[in-house]
């Protein structure tokens with residue numbers, strides 16, 4: 374294993390560079406659109422409802438995944454964002470935020486960098502609207518106002534990682550070499566005309582089939598590029614440094630989308646299939662008798678050997 378490791382590493386490094394420079398039909402940086410000024414405007418900009426009629430299966434699978442409600446979460450994420458603001462950002466002496474009205478996109482970015490990357494295209498008013506909506510939802514829940522809570526929950530869930538986020542915004546990683554995602558194109562594994570009038574073209578984005586694509590949000594460790602780094606997901610780091618470094622060769626997509634048969638319903642321990650894929654457990658037991666000393670005499674003893682092998686491509690659990 375050690376020997377393979379030494380030869381393996383430089384090869385992995387070059388293959389990563391080649392993947393990055395493979396052909397991809399991005400283009401020049403599109404001129405920046407005016408920022409979205411409300412949650413609704415941001416949601417409309419990424420509206421993926423037109424995709425449903427032709428890609429029903431992908432949509433159904435996606436709708437069951439956590440990507441379809443990445444700010445609401447299980448629903449543990451939204452309340453944790455509030456906690457991060459209340460006991461973090463608002464308490465820090467140099468954050469510039471003392472009250473909700475001071476919260477900006479930059480403050481939320483310590484979470485939305487991965488939970489809602491498109492928030493960078495919105496004004497600070499949207500950041501504050503998100504905080505107010507989550508707080509309103511928490512209050513309505515507390516007061517048993519079911520209808521109101523349900524409505525607010527829907528708004529929170531409309532902030533998500535959907536078709537357009539993955540197949541456009543996040544699809545191209547090395548933009549200087551491969552170009553920027555174009556507003557009329559969906560990116561996948563083929564080139565040609567595409568039937569959606571809003572997206573008349575489809576083009577190849579090789580990164581989409583590679584682990585690095587998921588790595589954009591699934592974390593390597595602290596997000597050092599932020600003024601105040603946060604750490605949540607670390608699976609991409611563990612995949613790179615503990616799985617591929619030990620000879621592992623499958624991609625996130627191969628395990629989570631293909632082998633699992635779950636496609637766009639990317640899952641973990643909430644799915645029977647993933648649990649079965651997670652580990653091998655071997656248990657061996659034997660009993661014997663042991664003569665301890667003259668007072669206590671012969672005692673029964675059991676020896677149990679447990680061997681657990683993690684078959685996932687990274688540490689489990691994460692976060």
Ligand code: HEC
Nearest residue numbers: 421423424427536537540559560561562563568569572575
């Ligand atoms: C009117 C029907 C229609 C609509 C609407 C539509 N698509 Fe498609 N799309 C297709 C067809 C047909 C293909 C080609 C499928 C094939 O060859 O397997 C395709 C291919 C794609 C591919 C390339 C798949 C690959 O092979 O890698 C992606 C990505 C994609 N669509 C995403 C979207 C997204 C995102 C939306 C919504 C914004 C959307 N589509 C809306 C019909 C549609």
Ligand code: HEC
Nearest residue numbers: 446447449450453454457483484487591592605606691692
């Ligand atoms: C590096 C990207 C990244 C950042 C930054 C990030 N998260 Fe996460 N977070 C994820 C991913 C990916 C998952 C799910 C997968 C996992 O747990 O490995 C997750 C899972 C979670 C979960 C558990 C999921 C659930 O629904 O119960 C919570 C809660 C959460 N994040 C809250 C936050 C909060 C609050 C912040 C900001 C303080 C934050 N995250 C910052 C990527 C990130």
Ligand code: HEC
Nearest residue numbers: 421424428431432435440534535536539561562581582626
């Ligand atoms: C979290 C990111 C993500 C989201 C969200 C997402 N996709 Fe995909 N999609 C992928 C990846 C990754 C692949 C597979 C790429 C590969 O293995 O080459 C893929 C493949 C596809 C394909 C090719 C055929 C197939 O089904 O494998 C189509 C079509 C497609 N997606 C449409 C959609 C539509 C429509 C939505 C919204 C309902 C959507 N995707 C949401 C990441 C995403």
Ligand code: HEC
Nearest residue numbers: 439443446447450487488534586587590625629639640641
């Ligand atoms: C744009 C950012 C983004 C991309 C790209 C992305 N994810 Fe995620 N993913 C998230 C976030 C954020 C969550 C957690 C949402 C929550 O619960 O709050 C998540 C959740 C998950 C979960 C569920 C974890 C759990 O605890 O059940 C799995 C599995 C997963 N992602 C796999 C993938 C795979 C595989 C890819 C690549 C094909 C991918 N993701 C691409 C951001 C992303």
Ligand code: HEC
Nearest residue numbers: 587591612623624625628641642648650651685686690691
């Ligand atoms: C060799 C197969 C395999 C590969 C490669 C793989 N995964 Fe997983 N992953 C699994 C299995 C199996 C589980 C379920 C573990 C469990 O039951 O807790 C899992 C769990 C997860 C979870 C949930 C972690 C938690 O808290 O329990 C996330 C998120 C995730 N994977 C994302 C990814 C991403 C992103 C990649 C690529 C960087 C990736 N996986 C590569 C098999 C794989």
